[in-house]
Amino acid sequence: MSSSTPRIGSTQRTAPRIALAALVAFLAGATACAPSSRQGDDAPARAGATASAVIDDPAEFDLDELVSAAKKEGSLTVYDSSGDITKVAQAFTTKYGIKTTGVKNKVGDTLEKMTREAQAGNVTIDMTLYEDGPSLVGELLPQKVVRTWIPADLADQLxxxxxxxxLVLSKANVWVYNPKLFPKGCPVDNIWDLVGPEWKGKVALQDPLGKPNIIEWFNQLVNGADQALRDAHDAAHPGEELKTSQETAAQEWVVRLAKNSPVLTAADDDVAAAVASPNQTQPRIGLVSNAKFRDVKDKNYSMRVCDTLKPWSGYLYPKYGAIATKTTxxxxxxxxxxxxxTEEGITHELGAGGIPASTKVKQGSFTPPGLTDWKKELFSFDPKYLxxxxxxxEAMQDLWRISHS
Incomplete structure (x- = not known):
């Protein structure tokens, strides 16, 4: 890593994942052709069905019986990468009288802990709200560390x-600026501006090697947004052909961003501070979770979404629900x-906004300043590419690492 590269905080790097060729082929088949999701609760995983959630037979599902059986088990522990899980756990305990502990934990650490517990047959994490779809589909599900289940009475809402x-919820990472430093609005209007010389050393984000959903975003751009990125480049540089040493426009953008001396941090808190803290005088653009807007009032931050940024002001990233296969x-x-x-449960995860998976539950009422339409302004992940x-x-991690060195 170049000594001239700005850094804020320390960075935890995710260990590379090694996928066997047979597993990759197996998983590709699983997402290419989604099978019928109706099967017995304890049915073994079948080729092509690994990522699909189990749905009990509606005729046999009884919520009252489930409540009764759950209460007999006594307790529950749920891991999530958001601190909001403590509020969900408390609400669940209040409603059902089941002692529930919600634990905030980094997604990579949850992956390692659940895998080791499954191998040891000593499970302490009963389920997780999990934000890394690729490792869920590529590791946890095929290794039968977890399974996903959908209650039959809610299935038609998904x-x-x-x-x-x-999927239980979609949240957002958004590009933000400081309106005190830029009172006329976001100083960039195209995603390609962020990799240009005028923004060298002025773009802040959490280190992609320590935040899985950024690497996934890069790959999702490669798979589903190449033409949109080429069109955006043409709009930003009329008459100038995009010259790239990479196979796709997305990979080229990633390489240019890495080479543009971005300010890398260990957490979104540091990105928000680098852009929006009260005494900040350095002009920067940052990529942060929508949850950071809860800090604006308490910390007197000045922060707004780059609503004019094309083709997207950020991206939606998914949070999945998975149950430990060997849970007691x-x-x-x-x-x-x-x-x-349900609305009663997910509302505690919507304090900073978000889009629930259920069509019967309303979107979170909070909207970060500048973000008026989540679905239109944000790039959405496509689960078929998981x-x-x-x-x-690993290849995308290497591309970033090599380009940033």
Missing amino acids: PAANRSPL HPNAAKLFTHFIL AKDFADT
């Missing part, structure tokens, strides 16, 4: 794309899954 695997509290985990898919995202994770 679009097909939200079932494979089970399977019914409590199922009931928690049911709870988190297996390929997993297969391409």
